[in-house]
Amino acid sequence: MKIGQLAKRSGFSAHTIRYYERIGLLPRAHRDQSGQRDYDASILVWVEFLSRLKTIGMPIRDMQRYAKLRESGPSTETERRELLERHRQRVQAHVAELQDCLLVLDTKIAGYARLEQRVKKHVTQTTRKRKSTGARYARPV
Amino acid sequence: MKIGQLAKRSGFSAHTIRYYERIGLLPRAHRDQSGQRDYDASILVWVEFLSRLKTIGMPIRDMQRYAKLRESGPSTETERRELLERHRQRVQAHVAELQDCLLVLDTKIAGYARLEQRVKKHVTQTTRKRKSTGARYARPV
DNA sequence: CTACGGGTTAGAGCATGCTCTAGGTCAAGC
DNA sequence: GCTTGACCTAGAGCATGCTCTAACCCGTAG
Numbered sequence: 001m002k003i004g005q006l007a008k009r010s011g012f013s014a015h016t017i018r019y020y021e022r023i024g025l026l027p028r029a030h031r032d033q034s035g036q037r038d039y040d041a042s043i044l045v046w047v048e049f050l051s052r053l054k055t056i057g058m059p060i061r062d063m064q065r066y067a068k069l070r071e072s073g074p075s076t077e078t079e080r081r082e083l084l085e086r087h088r089q090r091v092q093a094h095v096a097e098l099q100d101c102l103l104v105l106d107t108k109i110a111g112y113a114r115l116e117q118r119v120k121k122h123v124t125q126t127t128r129k130r131k132s133t134g135a136r137y138a139r140p141v
Numbered sequence: 142m143k144i145g146q147l148a149k150r151s152g153f154s155a156h157t158i159r160y161y162e163r164i165g166l167l168p169r170a171h172r173d174q175s176g177q178r179d180y181d182a183s184i185l186v187w188v189e190f191l192s193r194l195k196t197i198g199m200p201i202r203d204m205q206r207y208a209k210l211r212e213s214g215p216s217t218e219t220e221r222r223e224l225l226e227r228h229r230q231r232v233q234a235h236v237a238e239l240q241d242c243l244l245v246l247d248t249k250i251a252g253y254a255r256l257e258q259r260v261k262k263h264v265t266q267t268t269r270k271r272k273s274t275g276a277r278y279a280r281p282v
Numbered sequence: 283c284t285a286c287g288g289g290t291t292a293g294a295g296c297a298t299g300c301t302c303t304a305g306g307t308c309a310a311g312c
Numbered sequence: 313g314c315t316t317g318a319c320c321t322a323g324a325g326c327a328t329g330c331t332c333t334a335a336c337c338c339g340t341a342g
Contacts, residue, residue, distance in 0.1 A: 003318090003319070013300090013301080014318095014319085016300065016301080018320090018321090019300065031320095034308050034309075034319080034320090035308085036307095036308085037319085037320090049249075052242045052245055055242050056239055060299065060300095061298095074256075077253050077256055077257065080253060081250055084246055084250050084253075085250055088243065088246055088247070088250065091243060091246075092243065095236055095239055095240065097196055098197055098235075098236055099236065101196050101232075105197065105228075105232075108225060112218050112219070112222035116218065116219060140218075140221075143288080145288070154331080156330075156331055157330065159290090159291090160331085175290090175338050175339080176290060176337080177288085177289050177290070177338080178290090200328080201330095202328095
């Protein structure tokens with residue numbers, strides 16, 4: 001598999017794949033007789049794992065550390081687990097924070113929606129005497 | 142309230158607060174007789190909202206747009222709601238993706254943990270004949 | 283009166299993570 | 313033989329979001 005193929009299958013651009021190789025996230029790929037990278041399908045497992053680490057926002061430094069440990073063989077497995085666990089903690093905290101903010105956001109969105117309802121109502125009732133339009137809902141920030 | 146106070150209360154650095162004013166995220170603060178920013182406590186509501194938008198990863202461009210709309214008065218409320226809703230969608234999708242990746246990560250961490258258990262067992266049983274240590278668990282990536 | 287702990291500005295610099303360019307090689311199809 | 317498209321390397325450049333510097337100004341305590 002050449003780099004273009006890997007790019008399509010992995011979602012990373014060829015540029016990014018070369019960059020990842022340069023910085024040690026990907027092992028130096030085997031080259032064919034004309035010097036082009038030639039990947040074994042087995043690289044996909046690692047690339048997809050990297051993709052997940054990226055999704056959960058692991059800094060490249062940590063990925064580099066992980067990649068290095070991985071290349072050092074099974075004796076580094078405890079350290080790898082610890083690295084992943086530390087990041088999992090961070091991500092879980094972040095998700096909790098996001099959900100917290102989402103609640104606040106929903107409240108604000110609902111506030112705007114209510115304002116819009118009031119405006120609509122006002123327009124349709126504009127010829128009648130309205131009973132109560134007091135500030136039942138605070139105007140959002 | 143001076144900028145240092147606002148910094149402490151908001152969690153943004155004074156540098157960042159000035160930067161936010163420069164780019165229009167914060168309204169130009171009133172200055173006292175000696176030219177120093179003098180904030181009214183009411184700014185905190187907005188600053189904390191900005192902080193939430195930042196937490197949920199809204200790009201500064203969008204925050205700028207929101208701030209501008211906010212300063213243009215109530216007629217922009219629908220647009221503000223739409224802006225928030227669009228971002229909420231993105232965040233929800235992102236949270237789902239994170240949780241997805243966390244599941245995979247947990248599986249991998251559990252895999253490492255099992256390997257470590259096997260090693261321990263092996264060490265304690267090292268003088269006895271072990272019954273089955275076949276590859277019941279795949280070695281993680 | 284002077285030192286200190288704040289504040290001011292404009293603008294430079296930095297960390298992260300790519301992304302692109304320049305100038306070249308190679309293999310296949312017309 | 314020549315074009316085309318995909319690849320190569322080294323290194324420059326870019327987008328985002330701050331963060332810091334230089335050089336200066338105040339007000340207050342000792």
